[in-house]
Amino acid sequence: MNSPDKIDVRYVAHLARMHLGDDEVARLQPQLEQIVGYVRQLDELNVDGIEPTAHAIPVQNVFRADEVRPCLDHEAVMKNAPQAREGQFIVPKIIE
Amino acid sequence: MSTLNQLTVAEAAAKLAKRECSSAELVAAVLASIEKHDKQVGAYLTVDAESALEQARAADAARSRGEHQPLLGVPVGVKDLLNVTGQPCTCGSKILKGYVAPYDATAVAKLRAAGAVILGRLNMDEFAMGGSTENSAYQPTRNPWDLSRVPGGSSGGSAAAVAADEALATLGSDTGGSIRQPAGFCGCVGLKPTYGRVSRYGLTAFASSLDQIGPLTKTVRDSALLLSAISGRDPHDSTSLDAPVPDYAAQLGGDLKGLRLGLPKEYFIDGLDAEVEQSVRAAVDQCRALGAEIVEISLPHSKYAVAVYYIIATAEASANLARFDGVRYGLRVDGEDPIDQYGKTRAAGFGQEVKRRIILGTYVLSSGYHDAYYLRAQKVRTLIRRDFETAFQKCDAILTPVAPTAAYKLGEQINDPLKMYLGDIFTIPVNLAGICGVSVPCGFTSEKLPVGLHIVGPALREDVILKVGHAYEQATPWHLRKPEISSQKAE
Numbered sequence: 001m002n003s004p005d006k007i008d009v010r011y012v013a014h015l016a017r018m019h020l021g022d023d024e025v026a027r028l029q030p031q032l033e034q035i036v037g038y039v040r041q042l043d044e045l046n047v048d049g050i051e052p053t054a055h056a057i058p059v060q061n062v063f064r065a066d067e068v069r070p071c072l073d074h075e076a077v078m079k080n081a082p083q084a085r086e087g088q089f090i091v092p093k094i095i096e
Numbered sequence: 097m098s099t100l101n102q103l104t105v106a107e108a109a110a111k112l113a114k115r116e117c118s119s120a121e122l123v124a125a126v127l128a129s130i131e132k133h134d135k136q137v138g139a140y141l142t143v144d145a146e147s148a149l150e151q152a153r154a155a156d157a158a159r160s161r162g163e164h165q166p167l168l169g170v171p172v173g174v175k176d177l178l179n180v181t182g183q184p185c186t187c188g189s190k191i192l193k194g195y196v197a198p199y200d201a202t203a204v205a206k207l208r209a210a211g212a213v214i215l216g217r218l219n220m221d222e223f224a225m226g227g228s229t230e231n232s233a234y235q236p237t238r239n240p241w242d243l244s245r246v247p248g249g250s251s252g253g254s255a256a257a258v259a260a261d262e263a264l265a266t267l268g269s270d271t272g273g274s275i276r277q278p279a280g281f282c283g284c285v286g287l288k289p290t291y292g293r294v295s296r297y298g299l300t301a302f303a304s305s306l307d308q309i310g311p312l313t314k315t316v317r318d319s320a321l322l323l324s325a326i327s328g329r330d331p332h333d334s335t336s337l338d339a340p341v342p343d344y345a346a347q348l349g350g351d352l353k354g355l356r357l358g359l360p361k362e363y364f365i366d367g368l369d370a371e372v373e374q375s376v377r378a379a380v381d382q383c384r385a386l387g388a389e390i391v392e393i394s395l396p397h398s399k400y401a402v403a404v405y406y407i408i409a410t411a412e413a414s415a416n417l418a419r420f421d422g423v424r425y426g427l428r429v430d431g432e433d434p435i436d437q438y439g440k441t442r443a444a445g446f447g448q449e450v451k452r453r454i455i456l457g458t459y460v461l462s463s464g465y466h467d468a469y470y471l472r473a474q475k476v477r478t479l480i481r482r483d484f485e486t487a488f489q490k491c492d493a494i495l496t497p498v499a500p501t502a503a504y505k506l507g508e509q510i511n512d513p514l515k516m517y518l519g520d521i522f523t524i525p526v527n528l529a530g531i532c533g534v535s536v537p538c539g540f541t542s543e544k545l546p547v548g549l550h551i552v553g554p555a556l557r558e559d560v561i562l563k564v565g566h567a568y569e570q571a572t573p574w575h576l577r578k579p580e581i582s583s584q585k586a587e
Contacts, residue, residue: 052474056530
C-alpha cells in the first residue's frame with residue numbers, strides 16, 4: 001500500500017453503471033488520484049484491534065408490528081414513472 | 097413595504113398569537129421580499145406563492161377556531177431534497193427534473209403539525225455534494241452579504257434565504273457541515289442535531305450514516321423552537337432515536353456559570369484565516385466572561401476526519417444514488433438494453449461533482465480495495481468518536497471555528513475539489529461521531545463577511561449547545577446585523 005494506485009476510471013464507471021466521456025475520464029483521473037493520495041494518510045495509523053464504526057449511535061434490533069398499514073398512493077407514485085402501463089414500470093427487454 | 101419578513105420565528109409567533117398580524121400578512125411580506133431580492137440572491141428554486149397563501153389563510157382560520165400550535169402561521173422554506181407533497185424535489189439535480197413528491201418528509205409533516213406554512217424549495221449543491229451551492233444544476237446562489245461570494249453549502253439556499261429575510265426559518269441537511277458552514281458564511285444560526293434526533297424519512301439520502309436534518313434560523317431561540325417541532329422517533333426511520341423531545345426553547349436563559357467549554361488544541365491550525373481566528377478567540381473570551389470555565393482538550397484524530405469522510409460518505413453515496421437509474425422516476429435516456437439505459441441516464445443526469453463522488457465511492461468499495469480504504473476508514477472513525485468521548489469527560493461542550501475562512505468568491509474553489517473538501521475540517525468530525533453542533537454568528541471580517549462560532553455537544557445534548565449559543569448571542573450584537581442587498585450591484 002505504498003505506491004499510489006492507478007485508478008481504472010473506465011472500469012469503476014462500469015461498476016457504477018455510469019457512462020463517462022473521454023474528456024470526463026481525462027479530467028477525473030488526476031482529481032481522483034489526488035484525492036486517493038490524500039486519503040491514504042490513514043495508512044500511517046495503527047488500527048489493529050479497533051472495531052469499525054458503521055453507525056455512530058448504535059441502535060439495534062428495531063422491530064415493528066407486522067400489520068397492514070396504508071402505503072403511498074399508487075397513482076401519485078406512478079405519475080413519476082418515465083414509462084408506465086397498467087400501473088407497472090416499463091423497462092427495455094432483459095431476456096430475448 | 098411591510099417589514100414583517102424581518103421578524104424572528106419567536107417574534108412572529110408572539111405577534112400572531114396576539115392577533116397583531118395575520119399569517120396571510122406575514123406570508124405576503126415574505127413573498128414580497130422574495131420577489132424583491134431573490135433575482136439577485138437566487139436562494140429559491142421554486143416558490144409556490146398560491147399554496148403558501150392558502151396555507152396562511154388556513155392557519156388564520158385555525159387560529160380563529162382557537163388552535164394555537166407553536167408555529168401556527170409561520171412561513172418556513174425547505175431545502176430541495178426534502179419531499180413535500182405535490183411539490184418538485186429535484187435535489188438540485190437534472191436527473192430529478194419534473195419529479196413531483198407523492199408524500200411529505202416526516203420533518204415537513206411535523207412542521208405542518210406544528211402549524212408552519214411551507215413556502216418553497218431552496219437551492220443546494222446537487223444531492224448535497226459541495227460546500228458552495230455552485231454544484232446546483234439550476235442556478236448559483238449568492239451570499240446576501242456580498243453577492244460576488246458563495247453562500248456556502250450544500251444548504252446555501254436555506255442559509256441565504258434566512259439572511260435575506262426571504263424566510264423566517266428554513267430546513268437544511270448536514271452530512272459533513274452542510275447546515276453549519278452556510279449558516280456561518282451567511283451569518284445565521286445553523287444546527288446539526290445528533291444522529292437520529294430527527295427522522296430522515298423523505299430526505300433524499302446522501303450518506304446514510306451521517307445525514308441529519310436541522311434548522312437554519314435568525315436566532316438560537318428559533319433554532320430551539322424548530323428543533324422541538326421536528327425531533328422524535330418515527331416508525332418510518334429505524335435510525336431515529338426513541339428519546340424524549342424536550343421543550344428546548346423553555347430551557348434557554350441564564351449565564352454560563354458551572355459550564356466547562358473545551359478548546360481543542362489541534363483546531364487552531366495553519367490555514368485558519370487570521371480574522372476568523374480572532375473572532376472565534378474573542379467569542380471564547382466572551383463565554384469566559386459569561387462564567388464558563390475554558391479548558392484545553394485534545395482531539396488528536398480530527399486531522400484524519402476529512403480523509404475518513406471522503407471514503408465513508410462517497411461509499412454510502414455510491415450505493416444510495418444507485419436508485420437513480422431511469423426506471424421509476426426522473427430522467428430516462430433510452431439505451432439498447434437496461435444496462436446501457438442506466439449508463440446513459442446517469443451520464444446525462446448527474447453533474448461533475450456527483451460523478452466524481454460516485455466513482456470515488458465505487459472505487460473504495462470495489463473488490464481488492466474495500467479493506468484498505470472503507471474498513472480502515474470505519475476504524476479511524478472509531479478513533480475520532482473516542483476522542484470526543486474522552487474530551488466530554490473534561491468539558492460540557494466544545495468551541496471551534498465553523499470553517500477556516502469566511503465566504504469566498506464564486507468560481508474560486510470550484511476546480512480544486514480537495515481544497516473545497518478541506519473547508520469542512522471543523523464540521524466533519526461531528527458527523528462522524530454522530531454528535532450535535534450549532535453555528536452561531538460571532539463577528540465580521542474587515543470585508544464585512546460573517547464569521548461563525550461552532551459549539552459542539554455530546555449526543556442528545558442539544559440543550560447544552562443551545563444554552564451556550566443563546567447566552568453568547570444575547571451578550572453580542574452580531575445576530576442583529578442585516579445585509580444590504582439592494583445597494584449591491586447585480587453581477
